[in-house]
Amino acid sequence: DENSDYASSIFYSPDDNSSFSLFGGGIAVCTGSEVEIFSATGRKTCSERHGYVSPVLAASDKYVIVYEENGTEYSVYNTFSKVYSETLKHPIKSITVSDDGYYAIITRTDEYIGAVALYDSSFNMVNRYLKNSHVVSADISGDGRVAIATLGVDSAGGFVTEITVSNIGESSAAATQRHSGALPLSCRFTSDGLMLVCEDRVLFLDQNAVKTGEYLYPSGELVKLELSGSAVLAVVKGDAMKKENTAYVINSSGRVAESKTEGTVISAALYESYGYVLTERGIYTLSNDASGFNDIEAALPSDEIIAYAPNKLYYLGVSSAKVIETE
Numbered sequence: 001d002e003n004s005d006y007a008s009s010i011f012y013s014p015d016d017n018s019s020f021s022l023f024g025g026g027i028a029v030c031t032g033s034e035v036e037i038f039s040a041t042g043r044k045t046c047s048e049r050h051g052y053v054s055p056v057l058a059a060s061d062k063y064v065i066v067y068e069e070n071g072t073e074y075s076v077y078n079t080f081s082k083v084y085s086e087t088l089k090h091p092i093k094s095i096t097v098s099d100d101g102y103y104a105i106i107t108r109t110d111e112y113i114g115a116v117a118l119y120d121s122s123f124n125m126v127n128r129y130l131k132n133s134h135v136v137s138a139d140i141s142g143d144g145r146v147a148i149a150t151l152g153v154d155s156a157g158g159f160v161t162e163i164t165v166s167n168i169g170e171s172s173a174a175a176t177q178r179h180s181g182a183l184p185l186s187c188r189f190t191s192d193g194l195m196l197v198c199e200d201r202v203l204f205l206d207q208n209a210v211k212t213g214e215y216l217y218p219s220g221e222l223v224k225l226e227l228s229g230s231a232v233l234a235v236v237k238g239d240a241m242k243k244e245n246t247a248y249v250i251n252s253s254g255r256v257a258e259s260k261t262e263g264t265v266i267s268a269a270l271y272e273s274y275g276y277v278l279t280e281r282g283i284y285t286l287s288n289d290a291s292g293f294n295d296i297e298a299a300l301p302s303d304e305i306i307a308y309a310p311n312k313l314y315y316l317g318v319s320s321a322k323v324i325e326t327e
Contacts, residue, residue: 006312006323007042014319016302021059024079027306027314027321028064035077037064038321045079050114061099062121067092074105076123084123088116098140102168106135116148118168126307133162141189144168147209149187149196159183163196163209177209188227190252197225202232204252215250224277226270233270235261243313249275249286257292259284267297271307276326278305278315285311285326292327300303 010208012018021095025040030050038048054069063083067074070091074086079321090107093319097103101121114131116138133152140146148164161184165175182198193212196203199222204213215235223245224235231251238244243264249257251273263279270276277284283294283305296315304316305324314321 006040008323010038010042010314010321011319012036012038012044012321016318018302018316018318019055019057020304020306020314020316020321021057021064022306022308022314023059023064024061025308027316028059028077029056030055032064035063035064035075035082037077037079039079043157044078044079048077050075056094057225058095058097058103060097062097062101062102064096065095065097065103067095076103086123088117093135094137096138096140099142102140102261104138104140104146106138114150116146117136118146127166127171129164129166136161136184137186139188139194140168144148145174145189147187147189149184154180161196161198162235163205164186165207165209169235175208177205177211179203179211185225185320186227188229190230192252195252197288198234202234202250204254213252213254215254215256216249218246220246223265224268225269226275228270228272231273231275233268233275235265235268243279245277247275247277247284247286249273249288251288255288257286257291258290259286266301267304269305269307269313271310271312274307274310276305276307276313278303283313283324283326294324295327296324 012029019030026038029036034049052068058065064077071085093106099306106116112130114135116129118127131150135152137149150162152160154160161179164173166173186197188195194205201216219250220236226233235247245261247259261284263281265311275286282296306314311326313324315324
């Protein structure tokens with residue numbers, strides 16, 4: 001871009017069912033019919049029709065990937081156009097894409113109920129990991145490692161999560177650990193290890209997936225969950241009649257920021273250890289240092305927030321994204 005100043009507003013094709021993601025400093029928008037990519041300056045650099053009935057969006061600094069929910073096809077986009085597409089033999093469960101362009105597809109095979117296909121930035125498959133249990137999550141680190149979390153049950157009927165860490169290009173795992181007693185939702189690399197995010201807790205793991213710490217959420221239904229490379233934002237339901245909830249930001253050092261929220265939770269966002277919760281009343285902010293509240297105009301159920309820097313958000317509506325600086 002000729003300049004790197006963030007536009008105060010970005011305008012895209014109106015659609016009540018759009019999904020959004022950061023893409024570099026700008027945003028990627030996936031509507032029911034097309035993919036649009038915008039730079040931070042608000043310039044539209046890509047507009048392509050995708051043809052998917054129920055599209056799912058994943059993105060990083062290098063690529064945007066759109067795939068059919070429970071389908072077999074996916075498409076890869078760079079800043080300007082579609083650069084690759086492929087149809088697999090079995091349905092796609094999810095796709096994770098890293099900032100260097102590697103991406104992992106969770107699927108299955110004829111023989112295995114869980115499989116992860118790892119591709120490099122030139123769309124070549126470099127590894128395929130086969131599992132005899134369901135793959136819940138996969139993540140790719142910036143230093144050439146892949147983490148895969150699978151879910152099974154023990155002899156007593158309890159949940160057992162297996163975490164496998166592998167070096168890209170190697171056939172055997174570098175480390176494998178099993179953790180019992182919690183339903184896993186996602187795994188994520190951090191600067192000093194991994195996080196295993198579960199339905200009722202966060203497990204902090206070292207480089208070899210050995211547990212080093214644990215944080216249990218206070219009792220209550222999990223309303224929203226967001227992950228960064230250094231923390232977890234969990235919004236837990238409180239008094240349903242009063243529409244009161246509690247948001248927690250938990251980082252790998254065990255520090256917790258907490259904020260009460262009021263109103264129906266619409267969206268949540270996390271940048272590093274800075275958490276944001278959008279309700280019908282406004283935007284609640286929380287970090288290790290403080291919590292705050294920002295008034296906004298009445299939010300719609302389809303609105304969304306995405307954090308791109310400390311105290312800086314994209315507020316995404318039906319047809320435009322506005323840049324908001326929170327207090």
